Amino acid sequence: MRSLALLVALAALVALPFATTGYVVYLANLLLTFTVICLGMHLVLGEAGQFSLAQAAFYGIGIYTSGLSGAAFGWPFPCSVLAAGLVSAVVGLLIGGLALRMRDIYLALATFAFGEAMQWVLMDWTSVTGGPNGLHIAPARLFGLQLLTDKQAYPAVLVIAILMLGLAILLSRSRLGRAFRAVRESEVAAMAMGVPVKSTKLIAFALSAFFAGVGGGMFALYSTYIHPDSLGFQTTILVLTMVVVGGLGSIAGAVGGAIVFGLISELLRQTPSYQEVIYGLILIVFMMFAPKGLFAFLGESFGRLRRA
Amino acid sequence: MRSKLKTLAVALPALMAALSTAAAADPGITDKTIKIGMFAPLSGPNAAYGFDVANAAKMYYDKINKDGGINGRRIEYILEDDRCDANDLVAAVKKLVEQDQVFLLNGGSCSAATVAAKDFVVRNKIPLIMLNASGDGALYPPTDYIFGAFSISQYAVGGAMINFAEKTFGVKRLAYVNHDDAYGAWNLTGAKVDAAADKVDLAVESVSPTITDVTAPFLRLRASNPDALLIVTYARPAALLIKKAREMGFDKPIILSVTGTANLKQLAENVGGKGALKNLYIQDVLADAPGGPKIKWVYDMYKAAYPELAKEPDHPQTYMPYGVPSAEAIVRALKAAGPEPTREKFLAAMKQEDFDTHVMAGPVKFGPEERAANKSTVFMKYDGSSLQMLPGVYTTRWTYKN
Numbered sequence: 001m002r003s004l005a006l007l008v009a010l011a012a013l014v015a016l017p018f019a020t021t022g023y024v025v026y027l028a029n030l031l032l033t034f035t036v037i038c039l040g041m042h043l044v045l046g047e048a049g050q051f052s053l054a055q056a057a058f059y060g061i062g063i064y065t066s067g068l069s070g071a072a073f074g075w076p077f078p079c080s081v082l083a084a085g086l087v088s089a090v091v092g093l094l095i096g097g098l099a100l101r102m103r104d105i106y107l108a109l110a111t112f113a114f115g116e117a118m119q120w121v122l123m124d125w126t127s128v129t130g131g132p133n134g135l136h137i138a139p140a141r142l143f144g145l146q147l148l149t150d151k152q153a154y155p156a157v158l159v160i161a162i163l164m165l166g167l168a169i170l171l172s173r174s175r176l177g178r179a180f181r182a183v184r185e186s187e188v189a190a191m192a193m194g195v196p197v198k199s200t201k202l203i204a205f206a207l208s209a210f211f212a213g214v215g216g217g218m219f220a221l222y223s224t225y226i227h228p229d230s231l232g233f234q235t236t237i238l239v240l241t242m243v244v245v246g247g248l249g250s251i252a253g254a255v256g257g258a259i260v261f262g263l264i265s266e267l268l269r270q271t272p273s274y275q276e277v278i279y280g281l282i283l284i285v286f287m288m289f290a291p292k293g294l295f296a297f298l299g300e301s302f303g304r305l306r307r308a
Numbered sequence: 309m310r311s312k313l314k315t316l317a318v319a320l321p322a323l324m325a326a327l328s329t330a331a332a333a334d335p336g337i338t339d340k341t342i343k344i345g346m347f348a349p350l351s352g353p354n355a356a357y358g359f360d361v362a363n364a365a366k367m368y369y370d371k372i373n374k375d376g377g378i379n380g381r382r383i384e385y386i387l388e389d390d391r392c393d394a395n396d397l398v399a400a401v402k403k404l405v406e407q408d409q410v411f412l413l414n415g416g417s418c419s420a421a422t423v424a425a426k427d428f429v430v431r432n433k434i435p436l437i438m439l440n441a442s443g444d445g446a447l448y449p450p451t452d453y454i455f456g457a458f459s460i461s462q463y464a465v466g467g468a469m470i471n472f473a474e475k476t477f478g479v480k481r482l483a484y485v486n487h488d489d490a491y492g493a494w495n496l497t498g499a500k501v502d503a504a505a506d507k508v509d510l511a512v513e514s515v516s517p518t519i520t521d522v523t524a525p526f527l528r529l530r531a532s533n534p535d536a537l538l539i540v541t542y543a544r545p546a547a548l549l550i551k552k553a554r555e556m557g558f559d560k561p562i563i564l565s566v567t568g569t570a571n572l573k574q575l576a577e578n579v580g581g582k583g584a585l586k587n588l589y590i591q592d593v594l595a596d597a598p599g600g601p602k603i604k605w606v607y608d609m610y611k612a613a614y615p616e617l618a619k620e621p622d623h624p625q626t627y628m629p630y631g632v633p634s635a636e637a638i639v640r641a642l643k644a645a646g647p648e649p650t651r652e653k654f655l656a657a658m659k660q661e662d663f664d665t666h667v668m669a670g671p672v673k674f675g676p677e678e679r680a681a682n683k684s685t686v687f688m689k690y691d692g693s694s695l696q697m698l699p700g701v702y703t704t705r706w707t708y709k710n
Contacts, residue, residue, distance in 0.1 A: 022406040026399060123488060132490040133445055134423060148431065150402070223398070224427035227420045229489070230394050269389050269396060275351050 013158055017151045026150040026222065027266055032161040033218045034242065035258040039168040040211025041243045042254035047177060048204035049184030051104060054095065054111040055239045057118035058088040058209040060231035062216020064122065064129055067137040067226065077140035077147070081160060081217030088213025089206045096205030100198070115236060122228040134227035137220050153222035160218055164211060168251055171207065180204055238265075245286050247293020256295050334651045336411030342381045342642060342649075344369070345404030347388040347397060347415030348439055354392035356570045358417030360624050361440045362387055364606065364631030365414060367613035372639050379647045383639075386410065392417070394424035401425045405434055412654065414638055416441040416456070417627075420490050429453055435655055437638050440630035444494045447679040448708050455658055457680035458633040458672065460593045462491055464683035465540065465565055466498030467704020469591055472687050473536050474506040475700070476589075477561055481509045483534035485525065485549060487541055488514040495540045495565075501706040515545055522548045530558060540565040547578035554584035563589045563687070570626055572690060582692030590688045590695070594629055595669050597688060597695040603667055606632055633665040633681065637672050669701055677708075 017025050037059055044052045062084035070080040099110040122129045129135055139146040140153065147153040171177050179200045182190035187197050219226070238261075246257020264282060268275035290297035336343035346365065348358030369383040377383065386408050388400035397416070404410045405428075412435040416422030422438060423445040429436045430451050438446075438456030444463060446454050457464075466486075473479045484499060486492035492514055503510045511532035513525035526549060529537065537553060537560065539546050546568030553562060569575065569590055576582060596602035606629045611618045618624065637658065642649055644657035662673045670684025683703045689696045 023399070023402040024407075026402045030395065030399070132420075132488065132493045134420060134490065136427065224431075225394065225424040227394055227424065227490070229420055266399065269391065269400070275389075 017154050022150045025154050027262075029150055029154055029157045029218070029222045031259050031262040032157050033215050034239065034262055035255050036161055036164045036218060037212050037215035037239050038242050038246070038254040038258040039164060039251065040208040040215070041239050042249075042251060043168065043171065043180070043211065044204045044208035045240075046243060046249040046254065047172060047180040047184065048201060049180075050100065050201055050204060051108040052099075052111045052205060052208060053108050053233070053236050053240070054092075054115045054118070055208070055212050056231045056233065056235035057115040058092060058212035059216045059219075059235065060118060060122055060226075060228070061088045061091055061209075062213030063137075063219050063223075063226045063231075064135065064216070065213065066217040066220035067135055068128070070140060070220065071138045074141070076142045077156060077217075077221055078142070080140070080220070081214060084217030084220070085210045085214040088216065089210035092209025093202065093206040096202045096209075100201045100205060112233065112236075115233060119228050119231055122231060129228070132228070134225055137224050137226060139224075140221045147221055150222050156221055157218050160214065164214060165251070165255065168211070168254075172251060176200070176203065241283070245283070245294055247295045250293065250295060252295045253293045257293070260294060334411060335409040337381070337649065340381060341384050342378065343408065343410045344383060344385045344638070345388070345401075345408060345410030345413045345415070346385050346439070347390045347400040347404065347413070348417050349392040350387070350389040352391050354418060356625050357392070357627060358390075358439065360610075360628035361417055361631035362415075363614060363617070363624075364610065364628050365439060365635040366631075367609055368632050368635040368639070370613060371609065378639060378642045379649075385414075388415075390415065390418070390421060392421050394421045397421040398424050398428065401428060401436075405429075405432060411435075412437065412638065412651065414634055415439050416443060419443045419445065419462070419494075422446060422456070423490070426451075426454060433651065435651055435658070437634050437658070439634055440627060442491065442494070444680070445490055449710060450677050450679045450708075452655055455637070455674060455679050455681065457682055458637070458668075459566075459627070459630045460668075460682045460685055461498075461680040462494035463498035463706045464680070464704045465591065465685060466495035466500075467502035467706045468498075468683075468685045468702040469538050469540065469563055469565060470499050470502040470506060470508060470510075471702045471704065472589075472591070472700075473538065473561070473563055474502075474508055475702075476687075476698075477536055479508060479535035481511070481532060481534045482536055482538055483511050483513075483529035483532060484538045485513050485515060485529070485541060485545070487517050487545075489517065491567075492540065498704045498706040499538075499540075502704055505705050515541065517542050517545065519545050519548065522552050526552045526556065530556060534560065536561040536563060538563050538565075539568060541568055543568050543570045543575065543578075547575055550575075550579045550584050550588065554580065559587060561587050561589060563591065565591045566593055566685075571622060572626070572695075573622075576692040585690060585692040588690050589698070590690045591685055592688055593669055593682065593685050595665075595667060595686075597697050598626065598629075600697070603629055606667055629667050632667045633672055636663075636665050636667075637661055637681065670703070677710075 041055050044050050065087040066080040066084040069075050069083050095114050102110050139148050179195045182195050183200050191197050242257035242261045243254050247253025348362040349355050350359050373382050390397035390400045414437045416438040417440050419441045422441040422443045426446040430453050436454045440459040442462040443456035447456050486495050599607050610624050641654050641657035645653035659674050664671050669686045670682050672681040684701050687698045
C-alpha cells in the first residue's frame with residue numbers, strides 16, 4: 001500500500017511540468033526546496049534533539065555560495081549546489097563547536113544570535129553579497145545549457161530533493177541515526193552506551209547545515225534574485241512550524257509538513273483579508289488535536305477506522 | 309480550375325496573414341477585454357503601503373470601464389497579495405503571467421520585493437508598471453519592460469530633502485538617518501550628491517527598520533552638532549527618533565520623509581503628543597495636502613467606489629492616491645498603442661509619456677533611458693493636527709550614469 005502511494009506520488013511529480021503551468025512548477029520547486037531544509041531541521045531537532053534556530057542562515061549561505069560560485073567560476077550546477085552544502089556544513093561545524101557547549105533554550109538563543117549575525121553580514125558585506133541591493137543570481141548551467149525557466153530547473157530540483165530524502169532515510173536508519181536518537185533521549189544514557197555525545201551532536205548540527213545549504217543551492221537553480229530580508233528569523237520559524245506541524249521526529253512529518261504548510265500558505269494568499277486569522281486557527285487546531293503532527297494524527301485516525 | 313486557383317491565390321496570403329496575426333497576438337488581450345495583473349501587500353504589517361493604493365488603481369480602471377473602456381475594450385484586473393515578500397511576490401507574478409495570462413503587470417509597493425521579479429519579467433518581455441514602489445533597483449540600469457517610481461525615486465527623495473533643508477534653513481551640517489537596506493542606500497546616494505553640491509556636511513546613521521531603541525544613533529548624531537535632523541525611515545523608527553529628540557531637548561528642525569508618515573494621527577500619539585512636533589516638516593509627493601482642493605477628486609472617487617470602506621477609521625490610507633498615477637499612465641499608453649495594441653506598442657508608448665497626473669507634485673515623465681516616473685517633491689509643516697503646504701517643488705541633482 002505504502003509502495004503504491006509512493007509510486008503514485010513519484011509519477012505525479014514526474015508528470016507535473018507536462019500538465020501544469022510554470023507557476024505551479026515554481027511552487028513545486030519552492031516546496032521541494034523547503035522539504036530539504038525541513039529534512040535538515042528534522043535531523044538536528046527531530047533526531048538529535050538539539051534546538052537549532054539557524055536554519056535560515058545556513059540556507060542563505062547556500063544561496064549565496066551557489067549563486068556566487070556559479071557566476072565567478074562558471075561551475076555547472078551540481079558543483080555549485082554541492083559547494084553550497086559543503087560551505088554551509090563547514091560553517092555549521094564551526095558554529096556548532098561553540099554553540100553546542102550550551103543546551104536547550106541557551107542553545108536556541110545562541111543559534112538565533114548566529115542567524116541574526118549572518119543576516120547582518122549578508123546585508124553589509126556589499127562588495128560580495130550586493131548588500132541591501134540584493135544579489136542577482138545568474139542562470140544555472142550544465143554542459144553549456146542554461147536553466148532559464150522553472151520547468152527547466154524542475155528535474156534538477158526534483159532529483160536533488162529525492163537524493164536528499166534518500167540520504168535522510170539512510171542516516172536515520174544508520175548507526176549514526178540511532179546515536180542521534182540516543183542523544184536526544186538521554187545524553188547520560190547515550191554516553192554510558194559508548195556514544196560519543198559531543199561529536200554526535202556536532203555531526204547532527206553540520207548535517208543539518210548541509211541540508212539547508214543544499215536547499216539554498218536548489219533555490220539558486222530557479223530563482224534569479226535573493227535579498228537578505230528573505231533570510232531572517234521568520235524563515236527559520238516557518239521551517240520550524242513545518243516540521244512541528246508535520247510531526248517532529250519523523251521524516252514523513254518533515255516532508256509532509258513542508259508540502260502541506262507550504263501549500264496552505266500559498267492558498268491563503270488568495271484570501272488576504274482573513275489569512276492571518278485562518279493561519280493562526282490552523283496552528284491552534286493542529287496543536288490541540290494533532291500535537292504529534294499531521295502524519296501521526298492521520299496514521300492514528302486510519303488505525304482507528306480500520307479497527308472499527 | 310483557373311478561378312479556383314485565383315481564389316486560392318487571394319485566400320492563401322489572407323489566411324497566412326490572419327494566422328500570423330493570431331500567432332503574434334499577445335496574451336491577455338481580446339476584442340473586448342484587456343487583462344491586467346495587479347499585486348500589492350494586502351495583508352500583514354505592510355498592508356498600509358499597498359492595500360488602498362491597489363484600491364485606488366482599481367477604482368480608476370472601473371471609471372475607465374464606465375466611460376466606455378479603451379478603444380472598445382474593457383479592463384479586467386486580477387489582484388494578488390504579495391505580502392511585501394520576495395518569494396510571495398514572485399509567486400504572484402508567475403501566477404498572473406503563466407496561469408492568468410495577463411497582458412501587463414501593474415503592481416509592487418515594496419521596493420526590495422518588487423526588484424525580485426525583475427529578471428523574470430525582462431526575460432519574458434512582460435511590461436511591469438509598478439504601483440507605488442520606488443523600485444530604483446529595477447529601474448537603473450533601465451530595461452525596456454519595467455517602469456516605476458510613480459510615487460517618487462528614492463534617489464530623488466534623498467537629494468530633494470537636502471535641497472529643501474539647505475534652501476529653507478540654510479543648514480551647513482545635517483544629521484541624517486536612513487535604513488540599512490536597499491531603500492536607504494538609494495536615498496543616501498541621492499542625498500550625498502546634493503550635499504556635495506550644496507556644501508553640506510552629512511552625519512549619517514543607518515538603522516534597522518525594526519530598531520527598538522534609537523538612543524545610541526541619536527546621541528552620535530547630536531554629537532555632530534547638526535543644524536537639522538533628516539529622517540528617511542519607516543514610521544516606527546521615525547516615531548522613536550522624534551520622541552528621543554524631544555526627550556533630549558533637540559529643538560532644531562526635523563524633516564521626515566513620506567515613508568514615515570503612514571499614519572500621521574498615530575505618529576502624533578507615538579511621539580508623546582504635539583510638543584514633539586513643534587518643528588516638524590514632512591516631505592510629500594502629492595500635489596496638495598491629503599484631501600486638499602487639488603486632489604479632492606481622488607478622495608471623492610474613493611468614497612464613491614468604496615462607500616463602506618471609506619467609513620472605517622484610517623481609510624483611505626495615507627498612500628491611497630499613489631495608486632492613481634500608474635493606472636493613468638497605463639490607460640494613456642494603451643490608448644496610444646491604438647486599436648490593435650501589442651506589448652511592444654504599449655511599451656513604446658510608455659517610453660514617450662510626459663503628463664500631469666493631477667495627483668502628484670511633479671509630472672510622470674519617461675524617456676528613452678528614463679524609467680523613474682517622478683522626481684519632484686513638496687514639503688509641509690505638521691503640528692500634530694493640521695498640515696500646512698509650503699511653497700516650492702524640490703528635486704535632486706543626482707542623475708543616472710551608466
